[in-house]
Amino acid sequence: MTSTLLQVESLAKTYPLPGGGRHTAAEDINFTLQPGGALGIVGESGSGKTTVARMLVGLTTPDTGLITVDGRAREPRTPRRRPARLTRAREIQMVFQDPYVSLDPRLTADQCLRSALRLHGRAESLAATLLDQVGLGEREAGARPRHLSGGQRQRLAIARALAVDPRILVLDEAVAALDVSIQAQILRLLDDIRRDTGVALVFVSHDLAVVQHVTDEVLVMRRGRTVEQGPTRRVLTEPSDPYTRLLLASVPGEGWDPADAVAARAALSV
Amino acid sequence: MTEATETTESTETTESTERAEATPTLLSLEDLTVRVPGTARPLLDSVTLTVAEGEVVGLVGESGSGKSTTAKAALGLLPTGASCEGSVRVDGTDVLRLRGEALRTHRADTVAMIHQDPRATLNPVRRIGDFLVERGATRERAVELLAAVGLSDPEHRARQRPHELSGGMLQRVVIAGALAARPRLLLADEATSALDVTTQAEILTQLRTAREEQGAGLLFITHDLHLAAAYCDRVYVMYAGRVVEERTARALFTAPAHPYTRGLLSCSPTLGESRALVPIQGRPPSLSDTFPGCPFAPRCGEAEEECETWLPERVPLEEGASVACRVVGRRSAGRNGWAQPTTAGQTKNKVSHG
Ligand SMILES: Nc1ncnc2c1ncn2[C@@H]1O[C@H](COP(=O)(O)OP(=O)(O)OP(=O)(O)O)[C@@H](O)[C@H]1O
Numbered sequence: 288m289t290s291t292l293l294q295v296e297s298l299a300k301t302y303p304l305p306g307g308g309r310h311t312a313a314e315d316i317n318f319t320l321q322p323g324g325a326l327g328i329v330g331e332s333g334s335g336k337t338t339v340a341r342m343l344v345g346l347t348t349p350d351t352g353l354i355t356v357d358g359r360a361r362e363p364r365t366p367r368r369r370p371a372r373l374t375r376a377r378e379i380q381m382v383f384q385d386p387y388v389s390l391d392p393r394l395t396a397d398q399c400l401r402s403a404l405r406l407h408g409r410a411e412s413l414a415a416t417l418l419d420q421v422g423l424g425e426r427e428a429g430a431r432p433r434h435l436s437g438g439q440r441q442r443l444a445i446a447r448a449l450a451v452d453p454r455i456l457v458l459d460e461a462v463a464a465l466d467v468s469i470q471a472q473i474l475r476l477l478d479d480i481r482r483d484t485g486v487a488l489v490f491v492s493h494d495l496a497v498v499q500h501v502t503d504e505v506l507v508m509r510r511g512r513t514v515e516q517g518p519t520r521r522v523l524t525e526p527s528d529p530y531t532r533l534l535l536a537s538v539p540g541e542g543w544d545p546a547d548a549v550a551a552r553a554a555l556s557v
Numbered sequence: 558m559t560e561a562t563e564t565t566e567s568t569e570t571t572e573s574t575e576r577a578e579a580t581p582t583l584l585s586l587e588d589l590t591v592r593v594p595g596t597a598r599p600l601l602d603s604v605t606l607t608v609a610e611g612e613v614v615g616l617v618g619e620s621g622s623g624k625s626t627t628a629k630a631a632l633g634l635l636p637t638g639a640s641c642e643g644s645v646r647v648d649g650t651d652v653l654r655l656r657g658e659a660l661r662t663h664r665a666d667t668v669a670m671i672h673q674d675p676r677a678t679l680n681p682v683r684r685i686g687d688f689l690v691e692r693g694a695t696r697e698r699a700v701e702l703l704a705a706v707g708l709s710d711p712e713h714r715a716r717q718r719p720h721e722l723s724g725g726m727l728q729r730v731v732i733a734g735a736l737a738a739r740p741r742l743l744l745a746d747e748a749t750s751a752l753d754v755t756t757q758a759e760i761l762t763q764l765r766t767a768r769e770e771q772g773a774g775l776l777f778i779t780h781d782l783h784l785a786a787a788y789c790d791r792v793y794v795m796y797a798g799r800v801v802e803e804r805t806a807r808a809l810f811t812a813p814a815h816p817y818t819r820g821l822l823s824c825s826p827t828l829g830e831s832r833a834l835v836p837i838q839g840r841p842p843s844l845s846d847t848f849p850g851c852p853f854a855p856r857c858g859e860a861e862e863e864c865e866t867w868l869p870e871r872v873p874l875e876e877g878a879s880v881a882c883r884v885v886g887r888r889s890a891g892r893n894g895w896a897q898p899t900t901a902g903q904t905k906n907k908v909s910h911g
């Protein structure tokens with residue numbers, strides 16, 4: 288058994304409600320991730336997936352709970368001092384659904400990667416390797432985000448995250464908006480990177496079929512809570528929770544009848 | 558007046574007898590080509606498609622393949638500045654020639670469109686009930702419709718305004734609105750794509766029941782091949798503004814023919830299958846890409862040199878099915894002893910057939 292890379296214990300986040308009281312966005316979230324491993328977080332919109340992802344990278348401060356990377360506890364807030372900030376960035380990087388918002392519109396793909404490499408004290412010449420790794424060619428290297436397609440921007444966002452040489456990559460619905468042919472290219476890319484660099488993935492998605500392809504472990508969330516977690520294959524073939532069964536019954540495929548999902552929903556509410 | 562009506566009727570009767578199909582055709586696009594200025598290729602290129610009464614027909618393809626443009630054509634809605642060839646008929650009426658009141662009636666009563674974003678359809682300050690009444694429902698039926706699309710406490714919902722409802726509820730309202738005028742033809746353009754899968758399944762179940770009760774035809778647009786094949790009777794696959802394959806939903810799963818369709822299936826993650834994904838190389842074409850021959854050639858693993866100059870034409874497969882691929886066409890013709898296609902409009906491409 289390899290040593291644990293990421294450990295998450297009793298993570299929780301609540302938000303105040305306008306009329307008083309608090310909304311539980313995430314509660315009692317626990318999981319571990321090995322180097323090179325891949326964990327999926329699935330659930331419907333509003334189930335708390337993104338809240339967990341944002342707490343991992345430090346964009347949202349947890350109310351309680353502990354996140355450790357390589358045995359070191361992550362500080363709940365982004366540190367002020369630059370070296371500490373950079374170390375923290377190298378632990379976990381995040382890729383969002385819409386790469387547009389996270390990319391500097393003024394920088395070409397190549398410049399974008401060079402600036403990330405420079406910031407983290409890595410050789411700028413690695414930019415070419417990274418571009419190649421994510422399948423971006425010479426034309427794309429010289430193009431600004433607005434002149435790249437959605438899939439190309441997503442590859443660039445992944446390359447930039449990798450430029451930091453992170454231990455863990457958190458992807459929040461990173462392939463959701465892409466055409467399937469491009470989505471498949473990115474999923475293949477993630478597989479390759481995982482194998483070649485040993486980076487571990489936290490893969491947040493509402494798409495069970497995609498999660499099945501990418502991850503070894505999965506955590507099913509509903510209303511901020513974990514309803515089921517375990518090896519992806521087992522959870523998706525022999526779900527023990529009725530909510531997981533509902534999710535599975537809702538996925539279209541050969542011989543699928545949407546009425547099965549309605550029946551599964553009915554089973555859930557009794 | 559009476560005479561004119563009679564003449565029209567008799568022409569229509571002749572036409573439909575000629576077609577001699579089991580179920581009458583409701584929507585029929587024939588060789589529809591739509592161009593807009595400033596693009597290197599047409600948005601739609603010789604699109605031929607039918608929806609019969611009561612039939613559910615899927616239209617799938619990646620972003621920019623022309624699915625929405627096709628659906629809008631059925632409403633008589635073309636992009637500004639567009640020029641077109643071919644025809645669009647709904648129930649025998651030439652939609653592209655409709656003007657003024659006739660066009661308004663067509664859009665309000667005959668055909669109804671359900672978009673992906675319900676907020677684009679709903680007036681934020683009007684009550685839900687009024688939205689349905691505007692579309693021809695009585696107060697009573699408005700409540701029935703809301704119940705039929707799965708909204709709890711429909712009387713109360715009818716008095717609410719859009720901002721009080723969630724996205725999934727609003728989409729149910731939009732579907733109720735589409736059904737209100739009892740249209741012959743429903744067009745659903747990614748109508749459930751933005752919703753959670755569980756909500757999608759529920760809405761699709763209700764849409765199926767309500768649609769069956771009214772006997773309306775449905776053109777169901779989605780980028781999700783699995784969804785199309787599971788929900789529809791027949792499916793058209795589009796690529797670069799063209800229909801590349803037309804199959805029964807079942808055949809699409811069990812025997813996809815076009816290299817693009819097969820490519821889509823092998824790159825779509827499938828629940829319960831652990832095979833590796835095989836991505837289609839390259840990217841979907843844009844409107845600045847032109848193709849001297851088969852548009853899929855630059856990405857196709859089976860392309861031969863001749864494909865680069867072969868003008869796509871429909872090659873018949875089994876009953877009612879067709880594929881626009883010379884290699885697959887040749888193969889299946891060889892296997893089944895089918896003759897080369899002889900349908901009018903396809904002869905012009907014969908020369909390049911080799
Ligand atoms: N009004 C218009 N003027 C010019 N080009 C247009 C217009 N409407 C659509 N297009 C272009 O026509 C092509 C087909 O567009 P369409 O919206 O029909 O595709 P789609 O298959 O519905 O794609 P998506 O899955 O992204 O909705 C695209 O390249 C699009 O940019």
Ligand code: SF4
Pocket residue numbers: 815816817851852853854855857858859860861864867881882883884885
């Ligand atoms: S015609 Fe040729 S290039 Fe086009 S899909 Fe068929 S094999 Fe591929």
Ligand SMILES: [Mg+2]
Pocket residue numbers: 624625626746
């Ligand atoms: Mg569209």
